[in-house]
Amino acid sequence: MKTEAAAVAEARAGESPRRPERHFTGLGVSAGIAVGPAHVVERGLIDVPEYRIEADAVDAEIARFREAVTLSVSQIHGLQAKAEALPEEVAGQLRYLLDAHLLMLSGSRLVRGVEARIRDARINAEAAVQVQLSEIAQAFAGMEDAYLAGKIDDVREASGRLVRNLTRAGYQAFSGVPPGTIVIAEEITPADTALMDPARVGGFAAALGGAEGHTAIMARSLGLPAVLGVAGLKGAVRSGDIVAVDGVRGGLVVNPEEATIARLERRRRALERRERQLARLRQVAAVSQDGARVTLQCNIELPNELALAQEAGAEGIGLLRSEFLYMNRDEPPSEDEQYVALKDIVDGMAGAPVTVRTLDVGSDKLAYSLGEHITPSVNPALGLRAVRLSLKTPALLEAQIAAILRAGAHGPVRILVPMITSVDEIRHVRKAVDKTIRRLTRARVPIEPEPPLGIMIETPGAALAADALAGACDYFSLGTNDLTMYTLAIDRGDEQVAHLYDPLHPAVLRLIRFATDAARRARLPVNLCGELAGNPRFTAMLLGFGLRDLSMAPPHLPRVKQRILALDAEAAARHADELLDQSEAGRIAKLVDGFAKGS
Ligand code: PEP
Ligand code: MG
Numbered sequence: 001m002k003t004e005a006a007a008v009a010e011a012r013a014g015e016s017p018r019r020p021e022r023h024f025t026g027l028g029v030s031a032g033i034a035v036g037p038a039h040v041v042e043r044g045l046i047d048v049p050e051y052r053i054e055a056d057a058v059d060a061e062i063a064r065f066r067e068a069v070t071l072s073v074s075q076i077h078g079l080q081a082k083a084e085a086l087p088e089e090v091a092g093q094l095r096y097l098l099d100a101h102l103l104m105l106s107g108s109r110l111v112r113g114v115e116a117r118i119r120d121a122r123i124n125a126e127a128a129v130q131v132q133l134s135e136i137a138q139a140f141a142g143m144e145d146a147y148l149a150g151k152i153d154d155v156r157e158a159s160g161r162l163v164r165n166l167t168r169a170g171y172q173a174f175s176g177v178p179p180g181t182i183v184i185a186e187e188i189t190p191a192d193t194a195l196m197d198p199a200r201v202g203g204f205a206a207a208l209g210g211a212e213g214h215t216a217i218m219a220r221s222l223g224l225p226a227v228l229g230v231a232g233l234k235g236a237v238r239s240g241d242i243v244a245v246d247g248v249r250g251g252l253v254v255n256p257e258e259a260t261i262a263r264l265e266r267r268r269r270a271l272e273r274r275e276r277q278l279a280r281l282r283q284v285a286a287v288s289q290d291g292a293r294v295t296l297q298c299n300i301e302l303p304n305e306l307a308l309a310q311e312a313g314a315e316g317i318g319l320l321r322s323e324f325l326y327m328n329r330d331e332p333p334s335e336d337e338q339y340v341a342l343k344d345i346v347d348g349m350a351g352a353p354v355t356v357r358t359l360d361v362g363s364d365k366l367a368y369s370l371g372e373h374i375t376p377s378v379n380p381a382l383g384l385r386a387v388r389l390s391l392k393t394p395a396l397l398e399a400q401i402a403a404i405l406r407a408g409a410h411g412p413v414r415i416l417v418p419m420i421t422s423v424d425e426i427r428h429v430r431k432a433v434d435k436t437i438r439r440l441t442r443a444r445v446p447i448e449p450e451p452p453l454g455i456m457i458e459t460p461g462a463a464l465a466a467d468a469l470a471g472a473c474d475y476f477s478l479g480t481n482d483l484t485m486y487t488l489a490i491d492r493g494d495e496q497v498a499h500l501y502d503p504l505h506p507a508v509l510r511l512i513r514f515a516t517d518a519a520r521r522a523r524l525p526v527n528l529c530g531e532l533a534g535n536p537r538f539t540a541m542l543l544g545f546g547l548r549d550l551s552m553a554p555p556h557l558p559r560v561k562q563r564i565l566a567l568d569a570e571a572a573a574r575h576a577d578e579l580l581d582q583s584e585a586g587r588i589a590k591l592v593d594g595f596a597k598g599s
Contacts, residue, residue: 318551408448544576
């Protein structure tokens with residue numbers, strides 16, 4: 001919490017009649033408390049700079065806008081050319097989509113409206129695009145015809161491209177907000193979260209989103225207090241209002257009274273004290289009371305999280321979610337660019353292993369740099385996600401593998417493949433690895449010639465076939481986030497069913513146990529990198545299943561270590577057996593919490 005927040009609150013109090021304090025509840029997805037001025041982002045609108053322009057600058061601003069239109073049109077022509085190389089059924093859909101986007105850019109209501117707004121309202125082109133899009137969206141929302149109402153997505157797409165082209169001069173979303181700002185939106189995507197600099201953004205809250213979606217995971221990794229699935233949020237906050245986000249209890253307070261701010265401040269200080277105490281464990285090895293040594297690694301998404309992993313005392317990067325390198329940009333990163341990013345992380349880990357997962361876009365993680373490869377899907381979580389996309393786009397996969405192999409010349413790396421469900425998929429990825437090794441060796445590029453090739457076990461199919469998959473790969477990484485989602489058929493990012501998402505369901509626990517046992521029988525290393533790993537509530541259970549390698553968001557590592565230091569691994573094993581005998585998740589939860597109290 002920023003003390004300046006209180007000052008802002010005071011200043012505002014003198015301005016206008018004070019608006020009453022209001023409380024909202026949601027899912028506290030990332031612990032911590034933050035108070036600051038709200039920055040409200042409208043749904044479907046990218047965060048853009050807004051400013052007024054002088055009368056004599058109008059023509060230049062319109063010319064700048066037209067340049068962005070021309071650039072957008074030529075980008076779409078480029079995408080159309082690329083689409084022709086795709087299989088006909090995909091190319092057909094894409095052609096249709098891109099034609100619609102072209103229409104939006106030629107003399108349309110969007111383009112005409114933006115020019116009129118620059119001229120009449122004298123606002124900058126980016127802001128004019130946003131305002132015009134809002135107006136069109138409102139008009140569409142009132143339409144009875146579902147087909148026409150659905151066309152708003154095309155307008156949004158075209159507007160997004162225009163804004164990106166207008167702001168391509170290095171504009172960083174949220175960069176203009178005052179430090180400690182709380183971002184408020186209907187929806188915050190993982191790609192939006194990747195743009196949040198914790199030096200500026202103090203926390204966020206959104207109406208949509210579940211605790212296990214990637215937006216929540218990013219918030220935890222960045223240590224940003226966050227509340228998602230906030231009911232009644234729409235229209236309740238104005239930019240500049242003071243808001244308090246309580247990521248521990250899942251609360252949002254709008255226009256908090258001084259007494260409320262003081263109460264939250266006390267709780268925030270207590271949390272900080274606890275963090276400082278835990279930081280003392282940094283150099284201590286994670287060994288249970290009876291001598292079981294556990295390796296604790298970190299999950300990171302963005303290169304700038306490396307410092308957090310180092311501070312937490314990570315023994316390696318157990319999961320690098322490489323998809324974030326592909327987000328918020330027009331073209332996917334080149335092999336060289338990926339190499340440089342990975343090399344920095346490998347160098348930073350100074351000899352500790354770095355596990356780089358190949359691209360896992362699809363489902364809730366979308367990257368418009370890959371737009372031409374991904375067509376909208378009715379069931380994106382069951383669609384062209386992760387390894388399925390990689391195998392369909394060999395050039396992307398091979399560039400990524402090459403970057404990992406090259407980074408491997410600087411320190412130990414491992415390749416990890418997401419969403420594997422069959423031995424065949426592993427064989428195809430291995431072929432791509434072998435081919436890339438041959439290419440780089442011929443070119444005398446220094447590489448790691450034998451990186452371990454592991455797979456995520458994150459679908460029920462993979463868990464149940466773990467013994468078969470074990471024969472084809474070098475290690476397993478248990479992805480309990482997706483494993484829970486696919487086993488229970490619960491969307492991990494949907495606040496409406498968030499209460500049903502339960503990794504303690506007997507089916508999920510049996511699958512974890514089954515896959516762990518299969519790895520042990522095959523003498524295959526196995527780790528767990530789902531969110532279960534970072535919650536000390538589950539540490540005894542996981543040790544009890546025989547797991548000795550856990551990877552988690554950096555802020556969670558010290559708490560999990562503290563828990564391990566207090567545990568007895570043999571007692572944990574008996575506890576895990578007892579859990580597996582149960583038939584109800586509620587009973588399992590009681591036993592889990594009871595064991596925690598008693599040890
Ligand atoms: C998982 O599914 O548990 C996992 C670690 O991968 P992600 O959260 O990136 O899907
Ligand atoms: Mg996953």
